[in-house]
Amino acid sequence: MQCRYTFGGDEHLFVEIDESMSLPAFFKSMAMTSRLQAMALPGLKEICPANASFQVRFDPDVIHPEVLLRQLQEIEEEVGKSASNELQTRIIEIPVFYDDPWTNETQLRFRERHQDPSSTDLAYAARINGYDSVAAFINAHASSPWFVSMVGFVAGLPFMYQMVERERQIQVPKYLRPRTDTPKLTVGHGGCFGCIYSVRGAGGYQMFGVTPAPIFDHAQRQPYLKDFMCFFRPGDIVKFKPINLPEYEEAVRLADEGQLSLRIRPVSFSMAAFEEDPAAYNRSLIEVLYGD
The missing domain is CATH 3.30.1360.40 (Gyrase A; domain 2)
Known part of the structure; x- marks a missing residue:
């Protein structure tokens, strides 16, 4: 190219x-x-x-x-x-409470703007991507890493691209008409891009869950926000981790106290090695994240 x-x-x-x-x-x-x-x-x-x-x-x-x-x-x-271009970056674990009550309540208020008003966003995304259950879809969403390709739209919002072969990438259309409300820290998806809504506001991406981890804070209260008020930067690699309600509530408590920590590890990414065997290379990236 x-x-x-x-x-x-x-x-x-x-x-x-x-x-x-x-x-x-x-x-x-x-x-x-x-x-x-x-x-x-x-x-x-x-x-x-x-x-x-x-x-x-x-x-x-x-x-x-x-x-x-x-x-x-x-x-x-x-x-x-x-032939040896490598990107020095970091891999980050982001906890996600999938199928949460807050995005589900928001969905109900805007079903007339959705392609399938009788379905939830997760069920709709699972069906059109060929998964036989929401659980299988969540596993596909959380099992492979994602690249942060850009940050914008609102302060600190990351656009993320799934690191799998093109034919395996999750794809869902945006809402027919944008919502006027989206819960803060919603994990969403539109087209081939995932995102995390850094603040509450309008949006059109399908909503899959919420993370307890603040990614934009002008007060920089969390340990991982000490360097800058916007957490993500282009080139970051994200690995989602499904969590349940008690785990979510405990993480929110820590975030409210300014004591939430995220698992972050430095990593060198090789495009050539990834293209040679994406699945094996993704496993090696995850091993870096959880290697200690």
Whole structure:
């Protein structure tokens, strides 16, 4: 895949990796933006990664647009030639209370906006993805890791892409019309992307459950939020862990006291090794997470 470069006004350069989202496109975007950031070019103001693209903001009085363009084209060539590109990132366990009472109550208030008003979001997602039960669908959702491909829409909200072969990826349409309410920390899914709603508000993704772990907090009360008020960053790998109501309530209690901890481990991700055997590579990632 070859990038397409487009200038946006005087201060922005948009780089489209591919027209459709894929793990190789995402990985190429991360490799390019990581190298660009490490160069610390004078005049470079901001790098904003997305699912299969990224945008760069720069000061044209400091770095000429054509100079920046040539630099990015050189980075693209280097990334394409390298057979050992690896992403230094982290793998994170996120507890999820699936089929919870709060998203279920919210669903009932907005069924007329859903494709199947007689079904729950989980039952609908299980059926159209070929699973014979909600339990089997939840297992599929939680058993494989997910990449955080971008963060946005509202502060701290991660868009996540399932790390399985394309034919095995969970896909569900968004609501026919968006809801005007979604519980805070809802784990949702729309199209091929999962997400966690960082705050309460409108939304159109199917709702599968809730996590007790705050992912956006300007007061930065949790140990894992000490570095920044938004927890997730592009390139993070997420492993969901199903929990029950007592476990959820205990985690909420710890979060309210500012004492909730998450299992987080550093990991080196290799796109080549993943493509060679996705299932085996995912097992190795999970072993890193639970290895001690």
